[in-house]
Amino acid sequence: xxxxxxxxxxxxxxxxxxxxxxxxxxxxxxxxxxxxxxxxxxxxxxxxxxxxxxxxxxxxxxxxxxxxxxxxxxxxxxxxxxxxxxxxxxxxxxxxxxxxxxxxxxxxxxxxxxxxxxxxxxxxxxxxxxxxxxxxxxxxxxxxxxxxxxxxxxxxxxxxxxxxxxxxxxxxxxxxxxxxxxxxxxxxxxxxxxxxxxxxxxxxxxxxxxxxxxxxxxxxxxxxxxxxxxxxxxxxxxxxxxxxxxxx
Amino acid sequence: xxxxxxxxxxxxxxxxxxxxxxxxxxxxxxxxxxxxxxxxxxxxxxxxxxxxxxxxxxxxxxxxxxxxxxxxxxxxxxxxxxxxxxxxxxxxxxxxxxxxxxxxxxxxxxxxxxxxxxxxxxxxxxxxxxxxxxxxxxxxxxxxxxxxxxxxxxxxxxxxxxxxxxxxxxxxxxxxxxxxxxxxxxxxxxxxxxxxxxxxxxxxxxxxxxxxxxxxxxxxxxxxxxxxxxxxxxxxxxxxxxxx
Numbered sequence: 001x002x003x004x005x006x007x008x009x010x011x012x013x014x015x016x017x018x019x020x021x022x023x024x025x026x027x028x029x030x031x032x033x034x035x036x037x038x039x040x041x042x043x044x045x046x047x048x049x050x051x052x053x054x055x056x057x058x059x060x061x062x063x064x065x066x067x068x069x070x071x072x073x074x075x076x077x078x079x080x081x082x083x084x085x086x087x088x089x090x091x092x093x094x095x096x097x098x099x100x101x102x103x104x105x106x107x108x109x110x111x112x113x114x115x116x117x118x119x120x121x122x123x124x125x126x127x128x129x130x131x132x133x134x135x136x137x138x139x140x141x142x143x144x145x146x147x148x149x150x151x152x153x154x155x156x157x158x159x160x161x162x163x164x165x166x167x168x169x170x171x172x173x174x175x176x177x178x179x180x181x182x183x184x185x186x187x188x189x190x191x192x193x194x195x196x197x198x199x200x201x202x203x204x205x206x207x208x209x210x211x212x213x214x215x216x217x218x219x220x221x222x223x224x225x226x227x228x229x230x231x232x233x234x235x236x237x238x239x240x241x242x243x244x245x246x247x248x
Numbered sequence: 249x250x251x252x253x254x255x256x257x258x259x260x261x262x263x264x265x266x267x268x269x270x271x272x273x274x275x276x277x278x279x280x281x282x283x284x285x286x287x288x289x290x291x292x293x294x295x296x297x298x299x300x301x302x303x304x305x306x307x308x309x310x311x312x313x314x315x316x317x318x319x320x321x322x323x324x325x326x327x328x329x330x331x332x333x334x335x336x337x338x339x340x341x342x343x344x345x346x347x348x349x350x351x352x353x354x355x356x357x358x359x360x361x362x363x364x365x366x367x368x369x370x371x372x373x374x375x376x377x378x379x380x381x382x383x384x385x386x387x388x389x390x391x392x393x394x395x396x397x398x399x400x401x402x403x404x405x406x407x408x409x410x411x412x413x414x415x416x417x418x419x420x421x422x423x424x425x426x427x428x429x430x431x432x433x434x435x436x437x438x439x440x441x442x443x444x445x446x447x448x449x450x451x452x453x454x455x456x457x458x459x460x461x462x463x464x465x466x467x468x469x470x471x472x473x474x475x476x477x478x479x480x481x482x483x484x485x486x487x488x489x490x491x492x
Contacts, residue, residue, distance in 0.1 A: 096337035
């Protein structure tokens with residue numbers, strides 16, 4: 001049942017022209033940044049080469065690109081998640097799922113998985129671009145993989161957050177604005193944190209992403225993402241169950 | 249003759265703010281029966297039907313479908329029901345075939361029987377030529393047919409139809425009525441409608457709601473008496489209004 005819903009959501013997301021526009025725009029921006037970073041790197045490469053233990057092409061090009069991608073995904077994902085539940089309510093198709101013999105958990109996991117398939121595709125598009133570094137240099141594959149893992153985990157967190165807001169609202173735009181507002185707030189938390197050990201950093205998903213972004217795969221960060229995603233999905237399921245049971 | 253009880257609801261109650269939209273409604277439906285739900289606009293027909301299908305929880309009361317309690321065993325109970333809401337729940341960007349298959353999968357039709365279920369539903373609702381079309385490009389009448397097809401694709405024991413013939417042309421209305429009659433033989437049907445001749449020609453029994461209360465329950469032949477349906481309906485609703 002989860003897979004049935006996931007497949008349908010994936011296909012529906014793909015059927016919307018707006019998705020294609022977003023994908024095209026995202027890939028274009030990403031390529032733009034890629035060449036920009038490449039250009040910068042080539043200009044300072046000669047000076048870098050004189051340093052001991054100089055930063056390589058991967059950390060100078062791929063890592064910043066992945067932070068840019070993370071930021072772009074933060075802004076885009078609420079636009080996808082708002083469609084998943086809030087828009088179904090507005091279009092009065094939600095009743096189909098309510099009257100079908102499908103538990104709320106399957107609905108939520110199915111929708112989350114469907115969106116994740118699309119997000120994986122987006123990240124793979126970006127990864128393919130990064131892989132072109134391999135053509136010209138000895139790229140640090142471990143760092144790249146950590147980066148991609150980080151972007152995926154961060155995207156999954158934003159997707160779970162967006163899904164929760166989508167479940168709270170009947171208005172797609174309110175759901176999108178709420179999710180974007182909170183994602184942005186969490187991102188700012190990281191900027192606002194005074195030092196590395198601040199608890200603000202511990203809350204912000206972006207801070208945990210930055211470790212992966214630098215190639216540091218830390219079990220604490222992985223646990224953080226797993227916990228946050230699971231909690232948000234659980235909250236979403238609870239919200240839907242409450243709505244079904246609470247006769248309000 | 250007492251046929252198998254497929255659906256029973258006891259003392260259903262649903263408030264909206266402080267107003268009782270459905271007030272102490274009880275009903276029973278037997279296998280092979282077509283039950284008509286009548287009432288003015290805002291009488292609580294749609295709310296009642298939504299509660300029967302599990303789309304809306306009642307504030308109090310109990311619903312059993314094919315022996316399964318809708319609250320305790322929602323999955324089993326819901327798999328016995330097909331529901332066409334007031335606004336058909338259609339995804340406009342899907343093709344008719346894909347949409348119907350999706351609904352069939354949601355209702356746990358085994359994958360080996362999907363193709364047969366799809367063909368039967370399309371054939372019953374006159375949709376054989378529309379499989380590849382996008383739902384959003386169909387006319388209102390055809391969208392209504394797709395709505396009915398999604399309600400019957402899994403061969404449910406109970407079919408709940410909220411104003412199934414609204415927006416259809418006369419020929420389509422005739423076809424859909426024939427379909428409802430056919431459904432009435434193999435399963436049980438509850439339908440709400442404003443068209444009294446529909447009740448006369450289709451329904452075995454009639455329930456009339458007024459301001460959330462059940463004010464009449466009887467066979468359609470009884471209700472018809474010697475006069476015509478319209479007069480009988482007006483008489484029942486007006487009388488109750490006077491006595492209330």
